[in-house]
Amino acid sequence: MSINALKGFKDIVPGEVETWQFIEKTARDIFHRFDLAEIKVPILEKTDLFIRSIGDTTDIVEKEMYTFIDRNGASLTLRPEGTASVLRAYIENGLLAKKTVQKLYTIGPMFRHERPQKGRLRQFHQMSVEVLGSDHPRVDAEMMAMATLIMRELGLSASLEINSLGCPQCRPAFNKALLDFLHQTESICDDCRRRRETNPLRVLDCKSAHCQEQYLRSPSILDFLCSDCTTHFARVKEGLELLAIPYRVNSFMVRGLDYYTRTTFELVTGDLGAQSAVGAGGRYDGLVKQLGGPDVPGIGFAMGMERLALLLEQQGKTLAAPGLDLYVVALGSAAQSKGFALTQALRHAGLTATMDYQDRSLKNQMKQAGKAMARFALIMGEEELARGEAVLRNMESSGQVPFVLTGEVGTWARELAAKVI
Ligand code: ATP
Numbered sequence: 001m002s003i004n005a006l007k008g009f010k011d012i013v014p015g016e017v018e019t020w021q022f023i024e025k026t027a028r029d030i031f032h033r034f035d036l037a038e039i040k041v042p043i044l045e046k047t048d049l050f051i052r053s054i055g056d057t058t059d060i061v062e063k064e065m066y067t068f069i070d071r072n073g074a075s076l077t078l079r080p081e082g083t084a085s086v087l088r089a090y091i092e093n094g095l096l097a098k099k100t101v102q103k104l105y106t107i108g109p110m111f112r113h114e115r116p117q118k119g120r121l122r123q124f125h126q127m128s129v130e131v132l133g134s135d136h137p138r139v140d141a142e143m144m145a146m147a148t149l150i151m152r153e154l155g156l157s158a159s160l161e162i163n164s165l166g167c168p169q170c171r172p173a174f175n176k177a178l179l180d181f182l183h184q185t186e187s188i189c190d191d192c193r194r195r196r197e198t199n200p201l202r203v204l205d206c207k208s209a210h211c212q213e214q215y216l217r218s219p220s221i222l223d224f225l226c227s228d229c230t231t232h233f234a235r236v237k238e239g240l241e242l243l244a245i246p247y248r249v250n251s252f253m254v255r256g257l258d259y260y261t262r263t264t265f266e267l268v269t270g271d272l273g274a275q276s277a278v279g280a281g282g283r284y285d286g287l288v289k290q291l292g293g294p295d296v297p298g299i300g301f302a303m304g305m306e307r308l309a310l311l312l313e314q315q316g317k318t319l320a321a322p323g324l325d326l327y328v329v330a331l332g333s334a335a336q337s338k339g340f341a342l343t344q345a346l347r348h349a350g351l352t353a354t355m356d357y358q359d360r361s362l363k364n365q366m367k368q369a370g371k372a373m374a375r376f377a378l379i380m381g382e383e384e385l386a387r388g389e390a391v392l393r394n395m396e397s398s399g400q401v402p403f404v405l406t407g408e409v410g411t412w413a414r415e416l417a418a419k420v421i
């Protein structure tokens with residue numbers, strides 16, 4: 001019996017990985033244009049980090065984390081999202097002292113014990129951005145512009161939904177109004193009934209359609225924003241308008257993490273069934289301080305790479321692996337030895353090249369070259385080699401020209417590179 005991968009954990013094999021590379025390359029390029037720096041952080045952290053940031057009454061912390069006790073008896077967790085780890089690193093490495101506004105991105109796997117389905121895995125991958133040190137509403141608009149540009153350069157479309165969740169000044173009045181509403185709304189699920197008492201805002205994130213139907217009549221947080229939050233939200237919208245980015249205000253959007261303040265946003269698509277969010281984020285002004293750092297504001301977002309890959313696949317936009325520049329076809333042991341050295345020299349010269357070690361016939365080696373999508377083949381036969389000659393074949397046009405072998409393999413390689421690149 002062979003051993004299979006865990007449920008919800010997926011291999012990304014050749015044929016698929018090219019699409020992933022395209023997504024990552026596109027995003028990295030855009031991150032660079034926005035003057036972001038990459039940060040790499042561990043995937044394993046102390047469990048407390050996530051409890052303190054994401055919030056202990058969220059779905060993620062209550063039911064989705066991969067938490068275990070290690071050999072030293074410490075409680076550790078495979079990160080369910082990136083923000084907490086990046087903020088911990090920001091504090092621990094004193095990044096504030098290096099730059100008052102730090103703009104960071106990271107790309108990597110996240111882990112949540114959810115029910116696997118299309119676009120929902122237990123190990124999934126995010127490209128995420130965190131900007132620390134500015135609460136300017138234009139930064140919020142810029143985040144959404146960045147996410148929108150990534151979608152555009154991937155050739156995908158999604159609509160932008162935004163909301164404001166207010167701040168510690170205005171949230172209590174809203175919580176009270178929401179609680180009053182919830183006490184009058186009897187037919188809600190047990191989870192919501194429980195959360196109503198601990199963290200009323202959380203109920204709005206309930207996945208039950210029946211609950212959501214009730215909540216359409218719930219009070220809108222936008223009616224409770226303090227004047228600073230109202231102004232901030234207005235300026236975020238103004239920023240989006242200046243950049244000509246269309247958006248829709250969705251006052252029921254709360255997001256699944258407790259740390260958000262003020263702006264939250266989601267990029268949604270109608271093409272992924274229930275998994276409609278391809279990217280999401282928001283502002284978290286109190287979080288760095290809450291994690292023991294300085295009182296600096298922050299905002300971030302994450303895009304789900306599985307969902308982006310699915311969308312590209314659905315649109316037939318999958319990418320093929322790039323072919324070889326040149327396949328060295330060698331016949332007989334003398335030619336095979338020369339060919340072996342030449343293949344290496346071709347790589348030194350910058351070409352993608354390979355050869356066959358199975359002592360296959362000419363016909364079969366040409367078949368291999370075709371399979372490898374080689375643009376050219378250099379055919380070296382025993383007799384031709386003795387005469388100092390080989391044949392360069394253009395695999396696409398089938399045109400063949402003699403190639404004179406003068407000097408040593410390094411010279412051949414450089415001449416070939418000049419001909420085929
Ligand atoms: P959802 O509502 O779909 O569960 P979320 O609110 O939990 O998403 P975030 O925590 O904000 O999502 O993560 C940002 C992005 O990461 C999502 O928009 C989505 O594209 C992706 N994502 C989140 N959870 C998963 C998962 N289990 N599998 C694949 N992608 C995911």
Ligand code: MG
Nearest residue numbers: 059112114256
């Ligand atoms: Mg979720």
